Amino acid sequence: EAGVTQFPSHSVIEKGQTVTLRCDPISGHDNLYWYRRVMGKEIKFLLHFVKESKQDESGMPNNRFLAERTGGTYSTLKVQPAELEDSGVYFCASSRDQGTNSPLHFGNGTRLTVT
Amino acid sequence: GQNIDQPTEMTATEGAIVQINCTYQTSGFNGLFWYQQHAGEAPTFLSYNVLDGLEEKGRFSSFLSRSKGYSYLLLKELQMKDSASYLCAVSDFNKFYFGSGTKLNVKP
Numbered sequence: 001e002a003g004v005t006q007f008p009s010h011s012v013i014e015k016g017q018t019v020t021l022r023c024d025p026i027s028g029h030d031n032l033y034w035y036r037r038v039m040g041k042e043i044k045f046l047l048h049f050v051k052e053s054k055q056d057e058s059g060m061p062n063n064r065f066l067a068e069r070t071g072g073t074y075s076t077l078k079v080q081p082a083e084l085e086d087s088g089v090y091f092c093a094s095s096r097d098q099g100t101n102s103p104l105h106f107g108n109g110t111r112l113t114v115t
Numbered sequence: 116g117q118n119i120d121q122p123t124e125m126t127a128t129e130g131a132i133v134q135i136n137c138t139y140q141t142s143g144f145n146g147l148f149w150y151q152q153h154a155g156e157a158p159t160f161l162s163y164n165v166l167d168g169l170e171e172k173g174r175f176s177s178f179l180s181r182s183k184g185y186s187y188l189l190l191k192e193l194q195m196k197d198s199a200s201y202l203c204a205v206s207d208f209n210k211f212y213f214g215s216g217t218k219l220n221v222k223p
Contacts, residue, residue: 003157004157033211035213040215041215042119042213042214042215042216043158043202043204043213043216044213045210045211045212048210056210059210091157091158101145101146101163101165101206103148103160103163104148104158104160104211105160106150106157106158106159107157108155108156108157109157
């Protein structure tokens, strides 16, 4: 089966611009997660979709971040306007089961650099 | 709050055995995962422990002690391709919490 795919792999934007990241989960995986890793720090949870519904968005840093999953398939994460501290690697992950005893399948991540 | 600690970096020799430790303090516990991540690639699932004891999977084994909030990943017969970051992650029924990762350098 195809894995989790993310686009773009890299993005360099200026402060104040907008960037949209896309994630295509593994087919059939209802659970989709966004995580972020800032340089030198741990991978941190952003939010969790079950199908098209936001199950938990407690990790979203502020209202400059907007995630959507219309139709319950792929998801987008928009940052608008971007700030310097938004730089990092944004990972998407999916899992088949809702319980957190199922391993996450990660994409390769999008490396975002805000200058 | 949630806290997961693991060493930042370790170095070992090809063919040797290395143990990567992870200690955790979380409000809930529904399992501990180990992931391997090569530079620029996705973290990939290695092992899962929910009960105390040792889980063996080929050259890799993972141990869990829930009472001590402690786990380790044991890598045997190290190969150069094992050079990567190893992430410890704890699930607490609602979400996953990750450690900062241990960068393992395998030398010839």
